């Protein structure tokens with residue numbers, strides 16, 4: 001018969017006590033039936049909770065299940081007797097399924113890339129959190145017992161996420177000192193080792209900036225079987241955790257919640273600026289540089305939540321990358337392209353990423369299409385904050401042979417089309433008193449790219465820059481900023497055409513960066529220009545060409 005389970009969490013204690021009370025009540029005829037029924041109901045609620053959470057929480061991966069099984073079936077007493085472990089480790093140390101998935105969820109939600117764990121044991125929590133990290137994420141796990149690294153490593157090796165875990169054997173405090181000396185910093189920390197040292201770990205982490213601004217510290221066992229709030233507690237660990245919880249609760253550097261999950265999980269967030277840092281306020285310059293503009297630090301100032309954007313020519317190439325970037329930054333995006341099918345495909349991509357988007361088929365060289373595009377965005381979303389006028393075409397011919405047809409076609413899309421979009425969007429934005437217009441110009445506005453011949457393209461894009469400068473200065477006092485981006489030679493399917501492909505080597509020798517631009521190289525620029533962080537910028541031509549225009 002397996003040994004009776006020792007209650008380890010507040011709920012398990014409640015269940016244990018209710019079972020004892022129920023047994024007493026059953027053997028006592030003088031206990032009213034109503035009281036027995038209340039006892040049974042309380043027992044049903046308490047005893048069903050953990051099981052229900054287990055069943056409803058997303059199932060663990062195979063390597064995690066294997067790690068759990070290996071941990072609970074291992075003879076830890078024997079391992080200690082054989083001198084393999086310094087301490088007698090109870091298998092109950094293991095972070096189980098529900099808490100493991102909670103930690104993984106927190107890694108995802110905080111978008112952590114670097115996690116620090118203090119107290120790894122057999123690595124269940126470490127592997128759970130590693131599963132929540134991106135491909136290039138990293139988790140440093142501190143553990144005193146060398147045997148535990150050997151124990152965990154074979155299962156880490158079976159998981160595609162195991163390579164993200166670096167185990168540091170030794171006293172956790174020594175490892176923290178080593179990490180601080182190396183200038184390491186983490187987005188999330190999980191403290192789950194010797195309870196009487198929690199406060200020292202916590203302070204060392206904050207005092208030495210091992211946790212980044214707005215990072216999260218999770219701490220396990222902070223309810224400690226209820227001993228943190230029970231009056232008769234004499235237990236050393238219970239008292240240490242009571243003191244720890246109070247210390248964190250009083251600490252102005254952080255905000256804390258204690259979630260009654262298993263034996264208590266504290267979630268502690270390092271606040272952006274220590275709002276209660278009154279003790280140091282006289283010594284610092286308490287301005288927008290320190291606190292952020294409107295309380296928003298720089299990355300938050302580039303967030304586009306609540307903004308409405310459109311991108312023309314968004315069915316492929318640069319426009320598609322712009323639509324994704326604006327959507328990733330939080331904007332709703334109208335995806336505009338001449339080709340309805342391509343626009344719809346990009347909308348599908350955005351929707352899969354949780355971005356609100358809808359397609360519009362429009363030819364920007366046609367005034368009626370441009371107005372229909374603007375009207376449909378306003379009728380759907382009521383406003384337009386960000387106008388990305390990106391649609392453009394490029395044709396090649398020697399200047400002496402350039403036909404009026406080629407010239408007109410190029411200008412109709414690249415310059416007249418951009419003007420019509422600016423004007424139609426601008427009318428909406430001027431009424432709103434706010435807008436960000438971002439036109440796609442080209443490095444060809446500055447230099448004459450060669451050896452290909454593209455007179456009409458170069459001239460039309462130079463026109464886009466002058467259009468941008470003129471509107472940018474004319475409208476800024478009414479809240480509308482107009483800027484443009486000038487990409488160098490971008491690696492799109494277009495330049496893999498038979499006529500252009502042979503030129504790639506020639507171009508590369510003219511580019512200090514030694515490569516063509518990828519559409520992803522342009523994404524941060526459009527987000528910056530669309531955001532409030534660039535409010536003082538107008539009429540600017542932001543050139544992104546790997547240095548090509550400088551040679």
Ligand SMILES: C[S@@+](CC[C@H](N)C(=O)[O-])C[C@H]1O[C@@H](n2cnc3c(N)ncnc32)[C@H](O)[C@@H]1O
Nearest residue numbers: 093094095119120121125143144171172193194
């Ligand atoms: C509760 S267990 C950790 C459980 C683990 N987080 C998990 O996910 O399963 C505590 C671990 O902390 C380790 N530990 C205790 N004191 C330590 C110290 N001073 N430095 C490093 N590790 C320590 C123990 O060896 C033990 O493996």
